[in-house]
Amino acid sequence: MAKETVLVSGGAGYIGTHTTVALVEAGYDVVVIDNFSNSEPSAIEGVEKILGRKITFEEVDTCDKEALRKVFERYDFSTIIHFAAYKAVGESVSEPLKYYQNNLVSYMNILELMKEFKRPNVLFSSSATVYGNAEVLPVTEQTPRQPATSPYGNTKQIAEDILRDCCNAYENFYGIALRYFNPVGSHPSALIGELPRGVPNNLVPFITQTAAGIRECLAVFGNDYDTPDGTCLRDFIDVVDLAKAHVAAVNRMVSGKMKEKYEIFNVGTGTPLSVLELITRFEKANNLKLNYKIAARRQGDVPAVWADTTLANNELGWKAERDIDDTLRAAWAWEKHVRGIK
Numbered sequence: 021m022a023k024e025t026v027l028v029s030g031g032a033g034y035i036g037t038h039t040t041v042a043l044v045e046a047g048y049d050v051v052v053i054d055n056f057s058n059s060e061p062s063a064i065e066g067v068e069k070i071l072g073r074k075i076t077f078e079e080v081d082t083c084d085k086e087a088l089r090k091v092f093e094r095y096d097f098s099t100i101i102h103f104a105a106y107k108a109v110g111e112s113v114s115e116p117l118k119y120y121q122n123n124l125v126s127y128m129n130i131l132e133l134m135k136e137f138k139r140p141n142v143l144f145s146s147s148a149t150v151y152g153n154a155e156v157l158p159v160t161e162q163t164p165r166q167p168a169t170s171p172y173g174n175t176k177q178i179a180e181d182i183l184r185d186c187c188n189a190y191e192n193f194y195g196i197a198l199r200y201f202n203p204v205g206s207h208p209s210a211l212i213g214e215l216p217r218g219v220p221n222n223l224v225p226f227i228t229q230t231a232a233g234i235r236e237c238l239a240v241f242g243n244d245y246d247t248p249d250g251t252c253l254r255d256f257i258d259v260v261d262l263a264k265a266h267v268a269a270v271n272r273m274v275s276g277k278m279k280e281k282y283e284i285f286n287v288g289t290g291t292p293l294s295v296l297e298l299i300t301r302f303e304k305a306n307n308l309k310l311n312y313k314i315a316a317r318r319q320g321d322v323p324a325v326w327a328d329t330t331l332a333n334n335e336l337g338w339k340a341e342r343d344i345d346d347t348l349r350a351a352w353a354w355e356k357h358v359r360g361i362k
């Protein structure tokens with residue numbers, strides 16, 4: 021039987037590379053596109069090294085509809101995983117048009133071409149940010165979304181709604197939105213990982229860069245929250261586990277097992293960890309000391325959010341498996357690989 025092919029937009033990015041590896045390991049063919057706006061060609065080389073073979077890659081900007089059309093003309097795929105998007109929350113506040121333009125135009129291009137070329141399935145990268153500061157924890161997929169506090173978060177909500185409406189309106193059009201919690205870690209090979217440009221916004225890259233001596237001190241944003249140790253609680257999901265959730269969702273789509281035309285799944289571990297706990301675990305797992313200090317709260321942070329993963333466990337047959345200490349060892353191994361630290 022011919023293998024199914026999956027188009028992966030933004031496949032040179034952090035989650036895209038890990039998902040590409042997982043898809044090929046699960047027996048799918050892939051067509052990866054990326055414009056390297058926030059990634060490097062070395063990411064594709066890392067994927068190929070892990071897999072021990074070349075993958076189909078095209079340098080394409082998903083905002084360029086004619087270039088994207090050529091990809092639809094050239095390759096026969098039934099399923100698209102759309103990762104290509106900007107993701108810096110703070111930057112989206114100062115440059116909203118950049119975010120709305122890039123994240124929504126690329127997405128619209130994908131959806132319009134899916135319809136035109138009769139490619140039925142799309143998997144969209146959504147985020148736990150849609151839950152905002154939820155009243156009841158853990159959050160289920162039924163937990164009401166809250167008004168977005170950043171243009172980045174708003175693009176996720178708008179994109180979810182567009183997908184729902186398309187699935188309702190069009191025949192043979194199916195969508196899954198995966199709401200990621202906090203993706204962390206790297207492939208155990210240390211050949212792919214997160215490659216933030218400039219000062220990292222997210223916690224784990226800041227931790228690993230501090231450990232590598234690139235940042236002098238990690239600021240813990242607030243220890244006066246109403247949480248057990250006063251720091252924020254998050255659901256840190258290993259990126260390799262997260263990649264496998266995409267494979268499970270693709271399996272569900274291509275095997276016609278979806279129960280609704282549009283489905284949403286939380287992708288997290290179901291277990292909260294505080295910022296301080298994560299720092300301590302990182303230090304212990306890697307046998308090092310981090311230079312950190314308590315600083316003021318960061319605007320827009322919610323005190324706590326973690327996932328109820330029952331739906332993904334039952335319907336996707338997927339469960340987070342990686343141990344957080346292994347995850348934090350992998351994160352450090354990747355940073356060392358990037359910096360050439362022995």
Ligand code: UD1
Nearest residue numbers: 109147149203221222223226239240241252295318320321
């Ligand atoms: C953020 C985004 C989320 C996005 C995710 C991508 C919001 C509010 N958050 O999640 O939408 O999908 O990144 O990974 O939209 N922290 C520090 N010091 C640092 C960095 C972070 O103490 O230098 C703390 C933060 O205050 C927070 C926790 O670490 O409590 C996690 O922060 P971060 O990694 O940025 O993720 P989120 O803000 O949860």
